[in-house]
Amino acid sequence: MIRVFVFLGIGLFFGVTLFKSEAASWFRIYEMFQFQSFHMYGIIGSALLFGMLFTFLLKRFNAKSLLDGQPLNMADKDKSWKRYLYGGTLFGIGWALTGACPGPLFVLVGAGFMPVFVVIAAAILGTYAYGALRSKLPH
């Protein structure tokens, strides 16, 4: 039961931060792709700087899970480039069209923008389509 509140709490913290940072706003994504503001680059850049530090420290001190003492999950990604470049480009198309990546989609529904449900439903369908075509795609 405590786990339920831990992950719900982390998500709540994430959701409030995404909304208040304006990273869930279509306008900020448009502005980012126009290179007309530092705002989004500042968010991602500073998240990355601190993220690198945190990841380094967890590895350096060989930290174990706070919940069950098991090793942490920081596996290397599969070595390849095709799936990352092709998949990444397709996601970028969707990101610019809707102004939202998956995290903000959840935040925006909570904020009361109901048409975003359409985007989520389409994203679930897109995920299903990938699962169906997976064996035919270059990875």
Next chain:
Amino acid sequence: MIDFLSQPWPWFVSGPLIAMVLLLLLWTGKTFGMSSNLRTLCSALGAGQQLPFFDFDWKKQQWNLLVALGAILGGFLAAHYLNDGTPMLLNPKTVAQLQTLGIQDAGTAYLPNALFGWEHWTEPKVLGMLVLGGFFVGFGTRYAGGCTSGHAITGLSNLQLPSLIAVIGFFIGGLFINHFILPFLL
């Protein structure tokens, strides 16, 4: 305190807080990746009976669905109780540019009414944008194995070259649509 939190949060506060989310998820033995929830939802809806890609024990991913549910609650909380209505400080050039494209509420609204407003989202062109865009978000993130949280934050923080390639892809696709397609769609 509530007044302070109700202003827009600057990037140098928000970025490190997002890194805190990464730290908390890694330190509980999990990963930070929101698009994985879309695969989990497919599996929970029964897609595993048709496709092996969705044939896994989705209940093991319930922790991530809880993070997503938390994000929904966070969006509700922030929009209704931590929102003093301060205008978004967009670049005036962006605001002017969007006005010429017919989007009049840049800076005053959180999402453009012309795309997400009740009276507009059902227009064929707008609905097409939302459905096609959402489809690409779902297809592309799973093909690339992650989205902004999984690659741009988690993967790059762990110095993963594949994540750098994915992020370059995000910008190839995003810049192309933003500069060459949106001017005709909006």
